[in-house]
Amino acid sequence: MDREQLCMLKELMALEFTVLEFHLYLDTHPTDQRALMEYNSFVQQLSVLKRQYQDRYGPLTWQEPSAYPWQWINEPWPWEICYE
Amino acid sequence: MWIYEKKLQYPAKVGRANVQMAKYLITQYGGPDGELAASMRYLTQRYHMPTPQAKGILTDIGTEELAHLEIIATLVYKLMDRASLEEIKAAGLGAYYADHDRGLYYVNGEGVPWTAAYIQSKGDPVADLHEDMAAEEKARATYEWLIDLSDDPDLNDTLRFLREREIVHFQRFGEALQIVHEYLDSKKYF
Amino acid sequence: MFTPNDQMRLARAYVPFQIFSKRLEPMEGLLKGTIFPELYFPYQRHKK
Numbered sequence: 001m002d003r004e005q006l007c008m009l010k011e012l013m014a015l016e017f018t019v020l021e022f023h024l025y026l027d028t029h030p031t032d033q034r035a036l037m038e039y040n041s042f043v044q045q046l047s048v049l050k051r052q053y054q055d056r057y058g059p060l061t062w063q064e065p066s067a068y069p070w071q072w073i074n075e076p077w078p079w080e081i082c083y084e
Numbered sequence: 085m086w087i088y089e090k091k092l093q094y095p096a097k098v099g100r101a102n103v104q105m106a107k108y109l110i111t112q113y114g115g116p117d118g119e120l121a122a123s124m125r126y127l128t129q130r131y132h133m134p135t136p137q138a139k140g141i142l143t144d145i146g147t148e149e150l151a152h153l154e155i156i157a158t159l160v161y162k163l164m165d166r167a168s169l170e171e172i173k174a175a176g177l178g179a180y181y182a183d184h185d186r187g188l189y190y191v192n193g194e195g196v197p198w199t200a201a202y203i204q205s206k207g208d209p210v211a212d213l214h215e216d217m218a219a220e221e222k223a224r225a226t227y228e229w230l231i232d233l234s235d236d237p238d239l240n241d242t243l244r245f246l247r248e249r250e251i252v253h254f255q256r257f258g259e260a261l262q263i264v265h266e267y268l269d270s271k272k273y274f
Numbered sequence: 275m276f277t278p279n280d281q282m283r284l285a286r287a288y289v290p291f292q293i294f295s296k297r298l299e300p301m302e303g304l305l306k307g308t309i310f311p312e313l314y315f316p317y318q319r320h321k322k
């Protein structure tokens with residue numbers, strides 16, 4: 001995996017992690033409007049970045065269109081990536 | 085249902101192959117306070133939670149624990165992958181090798197396979213949430229002992245991430261417990 | 275030791291509710307394991 005892709009992948013991890021943290025917080029604080037606003041704004045940012053990443057490097061999840069041949073099985077799989 | 089995302093939650097690094105650490109770490113894969121136990125515990129307890137907040141938090145933390153299971157698998161895989169047979173024997177993993185080669189199996193550090201007896205599902209939301217909070221503390225403690233055992237800064241970086249998650253999970257279960265108590269109390273007076 | 279207030283009763287465990295105020299930037303949050311500074315309690319190695 002080249003530098004550029006790795007860098008983008010880490011950005012994606014960071015945004016997705018922020019969304020997860022707000023998600024768990026909102027599970028027990030469903031009426032916190034400020035947290036909900038932040039959540040919605042990060043969801044928006046994440047979906048933009050995810051779209052860019054998948055357009056460039058292939059699907060991250062199912063129900064995504066694929067170029068030929070079937071891209072889902074392309075290596076590396078997550079445990080094979082050198083994250084340094 | 086569940087949907088797989090083809091990425092890790094955290095960039096799991098190891099500095100060097102280290103079979104001895106793999107042997108210690110695998111307890112967080114298939115041990116009593118490991119990530120498989122955590123995930124299976126929360127996902128099976130959620131059906132008897134009385135409030136939407138508690139159903140949600142058990143579903144979502146149970147799902148996050150699966151992401152942690154994948155991180156542990158990645159670490160063990162990387163620690164073992166390039167190890168020689170000599171190193172495997174020296175680390176006391178000869179018996180593991182005989183059964184699994186370098187394949188991943190759900191065992192604790194002593195090779196005991198995972199069992200559902202590690203978890204409980206009492207059907208009582210207060211009792212179950214207390215178990216969940218205790219489970220988070222036990223997992224936190226396990227990560228601390230693992231960090232003590234390891235001198236690999238890259239590995240410890242990921243272990244510190246996983247340890248911190250247990251603290252956040254404890255907080256969320258604690259909040260869910262208060263919500264459940266309030267709900268149960270409110271049902272008593274009418 | 276803390277003194278219970280009148281909303282608390284004996285024989286019950288209490289975890290104070292988090293009240294969201296500030297958050298870390300996404301990358302810093304990821305590296306720390308939480309985006310909430312008030313929940314960040316890093317491990318100090320035990321002397322053994």
Ligand SMILES: [Fe+2]
Pocket residue numbers: 122149220223249250253
């Ligand atoms: Fe956890």
